[in-house]
Amino acid sequence: MTEWTNDAAIQRWGAMPRTVLEQTALDGDFAKRHLINPVLLRMLGDLTERRVLDAGCGNGYLSRILAGRGATVVGVEPGQSLFDFAVEQETTAPQGIRYIQADLCDLPNLGGPFDAVVASMVLPAIPDWIGAMRACVHALKPGGLFLFTVNHPCYEQLWPTWREHGEYRTHRYLTEYEIPGPNGVDFHRTLSTYLNQVTRLGCHLTELAEPGLDPDATAHGPDGIDAYVHLPNFLIIAARRTT
Template sequence: MNNSPLRARDWTNAEAIARWDASFDPPKPFATAEDGDFVKRHLANPHLLRLLGDVDGRRVLDAGCGNGYFARILARRGAHVVGVEPAASRCGYAREREAAEPLGVEYVEADLSVLPDLGRFDAVVCSMVLMAVPDWRAAMRACVSTLNPGGRFVFALVHPAFEQLYRTWNAHGEYRTGEYLAEYELPGPDASDFHRPVSAYLNELAALGCRFVEMAEPRLDPAVAEAEADPTLAAYVHLPNFLVVAADAP
């Protein structure tokens, strides 16, 4: 429960990237290299893929691709994928996977807020990234600027209203929070995320001239939770831990 949220200090993107780079642990990306972890497989990925639609033959940017698992999923579906990852260690891992199993994915190490000229894309996906970027507005603007007119921008976040869902549900049998409207730092095991209300992200989309398409709040299928025989998964059945948004560029 976050009754006394930390004051967010003036983070820079370089600081955040350095933290993510230093926290790289090879066994973790190896374990999630095919389709992500459990919650991404069952909650985020299906909605990201649905909202992107048919990617066969389309040029897609995976912005903040991490170990490259989602870029590889898209490439196997026929997309021409460029994956951008700011952390050198994670980008290096993705390149190693591409060398071992060539799928035609190009991986670029770059800060999302100051993207190099990568050409234009039919779609951009930014999964579980923006809440970890201090200069997130510049990153969103850069992503949208790479799109062809009418191109699809899809991003996923840890749901700002339920960021501590797993921990608080298992401690109290319900979700609890002490602050929502402020912006503050959320220290994590690898690096920090930054809490911002949902309205901040949606209003920025509007400011960029994007046409809102859909917002999804994924729920874990109760049958999946039952099959896992893990009572700690109940939180994901009752409340959304992720938020997935689709919008089209002007």
């Protein structure tokens, strides 16, 4: 496996084309819209006057959704094209979101602790993911909520394998490996790796979600998306800081 650094990963993700950013500017891609966003928003609950960190906010779509629900939002994004796009959207239609360009492992002063920190589909893309998770947890108030989403370690690359075979197939799980994508690289890590680390950081788990796609939504998705009806492609974890 290639020896990736955070800087190299940031540079790769930060070159994402503007066309991709525009296509996902409202509420993310199909999977985020139908599988991730509804669960995250349910877990977060009432956001009125709550201070939320969108850790690895990308093009800012989730930050804008959270601000629209009454949260005071800080979005951190290191990738250049994503950060620039998020700032541009805030300049065009201000919602009071503060965007900061920084590596999650090296956060500047963000103005005090947060009621909630969300890291959606971020940790799998970070070589030093433990440092990033630690920073997210330390940014919370005691009792604050940490939500993170990852590709489900048991069912990664579900969509392409389903399209090819009509079922899910895998041949490895226990070792870390790269998952190349069109705009960057994710890293496979086991379910226990993520869960054990968040508990080591002084959090207790409150909920795990493995969302499945509503069969009615398959009519609006790409070919092969019915795989998401049968198997979960994403894992969503909620935990509270106890120390």
